[in-house]
Amino acid sequence: MHTHLSDHLSAERLAALADDELTTSEAAHVTSCPPCAADLAAHRRLLARAREEGQIPSVPLTRWETLAPQLAAAGLIRRRALRWPVRIAAALVLAAGGALFGRYTATPRVVAQASVGADNIDDSMPIFRSAAEALATLNRAERDYRHASAYLVAQNPETTVSDRRDAYRARLAALDEVAQATAAGLQEVPNDPVLNQYYLSTVGARNATLRQLKGALPVGFRLERY
Amino acid sequence: MNTDDELVRRAIAGDERAMRQLWSLHAPRIDALVRRLVPDPDRAADVAQEVWIQIFRALPSFRGDSQFATWAHRIAVNGTLNAIRRAKRVDFAEAGGPVQEDTVAVEPDDEAPFVRASIIEAANRLAPGARTVFVLHDIEGYTHEEIAESLGITPGGSKSQLFKARAKLKRWLAHLVDGKTRDAHTPV
Numbered sequence A: 001m002h003t004h005l006s007d008h009l010s011a012e013r014l015a016a017l018a019d020d021e022l023t024t025s026e027a028a029h030v031t032s033c034p035p036c037a038a039d040l041a042a043h044r045r046l047l048a049r050a051r052e053e054g055q056i057p058s059v060p061l062t063r064w065e066t067l068a069p070q071l072a073a074a075g076l077i078r079r080r081a082l083r084w085p086v087r088i089a090a091a092l093v094l095a096a097g098g099a100l101f102g103r104y105t106a107t108p109r110v111v112a113q114a115s116v117g118a119d120n121i122d123d124s125m126p127i128f129r130s131a132a133e134a135l136a137t138l139n140r141a142e143r144d145y146r147h148a149s150a151y152l153v154a155q156n157p158e159t160t161v162s163d164r165r166d167a168y169r170a171r172l173a174a175l176d177e178v179a180q181a182t183a184a185g186l187q188e189v190p191n192d193p194v195l196n197q198y199y200l201s202t203v204g205a206r207n208a209t210l211r212q213l214k215g216a217l218p219v220g221f222r223l224e225r226y
Numbered sequence B: 001m002n003t004d005d006e007l008v009r010r011a012i013a014g015d016e017r018a019m020r021q022l023w024s025l026h027a028p029r030i031d032a033l034v035r036r037l038v039p040d041p042d043r044a045a046d047v048a049q050e051v052w053i054q055i056f057r058a059l060p061s062f063r064g065d066s067q068f069a070t071w072a073h074r075i076a077v078n079g080t081l082n083a084i085r086r087a088k089r090v091d092f093a094e095a096g097g098p099v100q101e102d103t104v105a106v107e108p109d110d111e112a113p114f115v116r117a118s119i120i121e122a123a124n125r126l127a128p129g130a131r132t133v134f135v136l137h138d139i140e141g142y143t144h145e146e147i148a149e150s151l152g153i154t155p156g157g158s159k160s161q162l163f164k165a166r167a168k169l170k171r172w173l174a175h176l177v178d179g180k181t182r183d184a185h186t187p188v
Helices: A011-016 A024-032 A034-054 A064-073 A084-104 A108-116 A131-155 A161-188 A193-215 B003-012 B016-037 B041-061 B068-088 B112-123 B128-139 B144-151 B155-172
Strands: none
Touching (some): A064 B016, A161 A193, B003 B016, B003 B068, B016 B041, B016 B068, B016 B128, B041 B068, B068 B144, B128 B144, B128 B155, B144 B155
16 A cells, blocks of 8 residues: 555556556555656656657668578579570570680680680680770670670561560569679679679660660650569 | 558569568568667677568468568567577576666757657667567567567566566656656655
């Protein structure tokens, strides 16, 4: 019973009363005891602010770009199977890129041997004297490949505009996956030249394909999603 | 079928766009919970990532009896508590623990956002078990029965930890929540 001013409510009981009902005797005490009334009010203010805090969202701690590769590795994200023309195109790009990167990453000894035996090498085989030269060649090859692919698609009389749009969409989906995978790899090894080049090439190819897809849309249509 | 149900259905099938949308809709609350329970920012980011993988892994068991937000929040609570247990081997049954008894260094201010931030800062100085009960009950709105089940303690134990935590917080934050200056009050 807390009927006398000297019988203050304990600190823990006051804390409990922040969201609990006072007994009759406690209510009588609090009414006549300003210190206990003030403590109880303070507890209720504290609880009200804590409850408000629970309703306030915060900036996420996670990033989808980091989370998605882990979900994919766990088999929770199921990638759509690529259509066979896209698979072939992807294989060609990877093979061409791989060959060029192989040369780029070759040791100086190998390059030197190639220079010595240059007379015996087909004229079409490039010989690089620096990484910058190799990268410039790679960028040219990638650009030429894109243009050649676009030309072949455009010249194919059996390819309708609708087919081209489908092809562009399928390519964009594939490029998105490659960009995501290389971006995830770059988070592990930010300075890796091979991953960097693949990432930049993929983003470049993606932008070019987006432009092509926009060009294949009927007049007056805007591309909002693909 | 509401938006979440449709997204859940597609996410279970492995549709990345649906999963991303679910994450985008619910990460602000789920990640806020992890941040409140795990004060260290780097550790909190790791735990939040683990929690999201657990949520997506458990999606097929979501029956739609409750809101997706409620279901995911519960998984986040348990996932975070498990991560804390693994990392620090906290004994949640233990009420006490070393805490600093000085007041939290904050400037007097009546602004609600400032008081809320001060509460979080002060709660981070509670013993881990007391902090967990305070965050889950007073901030996240769980009942003592739910908290007891998650922590493997009794509802009475949960209440005891909460009241001690509130009493400490009220003492530390007296300059922010007390209505007026008055003489010292010695409870029995």
